[in-house]
Amino acid sequence: MNNAAEYRVTIAMPRARAWEKLRDLGLAHNYVPGLVRTEITTGARTGVGASRRVYQSETRFLDETVIDWGEGHGFVIRLHRGNNGAPAPFSEATFRYWLDDAEDGNTSLCTTLAYTVRWGLLGKLLDRLVLAKAIRSSTRDVAICLKDFYERGVALDPARLRELKQHRA
Numbered sequence: 001m002n003n004a005a006e007y008r009v010t011i012a013m014p015r016a017r018a019w020e021k022l023r024d025l026g027l028a029h030n031y032v033p034g035l036v037r038t039e040i041t042t043g044a045r046t047g048v049g050a051s052r053r054v055y056q057s058e059t060r061f062l063d064e065t066v067i068d069w070g071e072g073h074g075f076v077i078r079l080h081r082g083n084n085g086a087p088a089p090f091s092e093a094t095f096r097y098w099l100d101d102a103e104d105g106n107t108s109l110c111t112t113l114a115y116t117v118r119w120g121l122l123g124k125l126l127d128r129l130v131l132a133k134a135i136r137s138s139t140r141d142v143a144i145c146l147k148d149f150y151e152r153g154v155a156l157d158p159a160r161l162r163e164l165k166q167h168r169a
Contacts (some may be wrong), residue, residue, distance in 0.1 A: 001092060001114040003127060007140040009147045011107040015099050018107040019072050021150055022097055025052045028064075031149040033141050033161050062087060067094065074098035089131060091118045097146075111143040144168060 011018050021027065023046055029035040037055040041063070044050040051065040061081075068076040079086055079093040086093045093115040102108040113135055117123035144164050145156050154160075 001094070002116045003132065003135075004112055004114040005132070005136040005139040006110060006112040007136070007143040008108060008110045009143045010102050011099075011109055011147050011150050013107060013150060014105050015101050015107040016072070018099050018109070018150055022074065022099060022146075025050055025064075025066070027149075028052065028054050030155040031142065031146040033138075033145055033156065064095070068096075070098070073100065086115075089117050089119070089123060089126065091116045095142075109143055109146060111139050111146070113139045140168070141165070 025045060026038050026040055028038045032054065034056050035054050036057060039053045039055070040050070041053050042049065042051045046066075047069045048066050051063060053061050053063050055061045063080050063082060064077040065080065066075050067078045074097045076094050076096045079090070079095060081087050085091070093113065096110070096112040096114070098110045098112070100108045100110075115135070117127045117131065119126070141161070141164075145161065148154075148160065148164060149156060
């Protein structure tokens with residue numbers, strides 16, 4: 001893929017405990033801004049091939065399928081809409097969640113959105129002028145909200161998201 005946005009945070013818990021939460025693919029709506037529900041759509045709930053559908057409303061959704069699984073550390077999901085490929089403006093897109101040990105028994109979380117835009121030169125221009133900044137912000141928001149959910153044990157709500165963004169600004 002041609003482009004990537006990455007963000008790192010430290011979570012105040014051991015990696016093994018963070019992994020127990022991260023490996024539950026059904027929890028995404030608790031920490032991904034804008035999601036209202038998560039549904040596992042395959043028999044497999046973990047590992048390569050496991051898939052979930054994340055809802056932004058009752059009718060607006062995105063499919064996410066695990067394409068790489070690093071037991072105890074993280075996974076990569078392919079973003080798609082059924083068999084139709086990645087949602088516009090992407091021709092392909094993946095999201096990576098990765099945990100590593102950090103100092104003092106904490107965990108380092110790295111979130112990465114890797115993508116290629118559609119529409120040739122127009123897409124590249126759109127990425128440079130608008131998309132890249134929005135994607136960096138979104139990737140950061142997922143990381144800080146996941147950290148908050150894991151540490152507090154409370155699902156994200158709009159007021160808390162605003163508070164976290166103000167604190168990070």
